Amino acid sequence: MVMQTLPALTEASVWRALEEIPDPELPVVNLVELGIVRAIRFNADAVQVVITPTFAGCPAYEVMSEQIRARIEQEGAARVEVVVRHDPPWTSEWITEAARAKLKAAGLAPPPRHTGNLIQVLLEPVACPRCESTQTSLRNSFGTTPCRMIYTCNNCLEPFELFKPL
Ligand SMILES: [Zn+2]
Numbered sequence: 001m002v003m004q005t006l007p008a009l010t011e012a013s014v015w016r017a018l019e020e021i022p023d024p025e026l027p028v029v030n031l032v033e034l035g036i037v038r039a040i041r042f043n044a045d046a047v048q049v050v051i052t053p054t055f056a057g058c059p060a061y062e063v064m065s066e067q068i069r070a071r072i073e074q075e076g077a078a079r080v081e082v083v084v085r086h087d088p089p090w091t092s093e094w095i096t097e098a099a100r101a102k103l104k105a106a107g108l109a110p111p112p113r114h115t116g117n118l119i120q121v122l123l124e125p126v127a128c129p130r131c132e133s134t135q136t137s138l139r140n141s142f143g144t145t146p147c148r149m150i151y152t153c154n155n156c157l158e159p160f161e162l163f164k165p166l
Contacts, residue, residue, distance in 0.1 A: 002007055006013055007087070008061075008076075009047065009075055009076050009077055011040050011042070011150065013075060014040045014047060014049070014072060014077075015037075016039060017060055017071050017072060017074070017075050018030070018031055018032050018037050018040075018049070018068065018071065018072075019031075019032045019033070020071065021064075021067050021068065021071055022028060023036070023064075024060035024061075024063045024064060025060055025107075025145055025147075026103065026108070026163075027111070028102045028103065028106045028108075029049070029103060030100050030104075031068070031097075031098075033094055033095065033099035033102075034054065034094070034099055035052070035090065035091075035093075035094025035096070036051050036052060036053065036054060036064070036090070037048045037049060037050070037068075038051060038052050038058070038085060039101065043081075044080065045079055046077070046078070046079040046080060046081045047077040047079070047080050047081070048073055048080075048081045048082075049068050049072065049080065049081070049082050049083070050083045050084075050085050051064065051065075051082060051083070051084055051085070052084070052085050052086065052088075052089070052090045053058065053084065053086075053090060054147065055090070055098040055166075057067075060154060060159055061084070064082075065082040068080065068155040069082060083101045086094055090166070091121050092114075092163065092164070092165045092166045093113065093114065093115065095110065096109065101117055101151050103129075103163060105129075106128045107129050107130065107160055107161075107162065108129065108148070108160070108162070109127065109128070109129045109160055109161065109162040110129075110163055111162070111163045111164060111165035111166070112124065112126070112165055114165050115123040118165060121137055121165055122165070126138075126147035126151055126162050128153035128155065128156060128158070129160055130152075130153065130156055130158055130160065131153060131155050133153055133154070133155035133156065133163055135154040135155050136148075136151045136152065136153050136154060136160075137151060137152050137154060138151055139151060139152050139159065143161045143162075144161065147162055147163060147164050147166075148161040148163060148164060149161065149162045150164060
């Protein structure tokens, strides 16, 4: 077998490669900007990628691990280990500003910033991702996936989903 010469694998190149993997449930954003990838470590014989899935029992976990493994191997890693860390648990505070903008552009209201005070933020009005109006009403606590809630905008009259703050 002829070995292909690949550029050296660095922490930066691994992060860049992971930024190309879309989230299985929210393909407009990638695993890094959602805050799922927590750390990258280089061991003697493997590249270790530490991830924290967004919601416990996330069915997309297997798909995600496989995509991570395949993508980093493509970068030239001989062995890739995906390590799942649940402590601390994932929080929507880890979603980057760039990812929030992409969610909003896709019509999904990003989770409001709560800095730990989740109850307070759930009582505040949610802005419509289309017209910015805060005259919105909750229609259903569960949207197309458990991590979303359905709202109706009373200004533009369009329904929209909110990515639940967590
Ligand atoms: Zn609206």
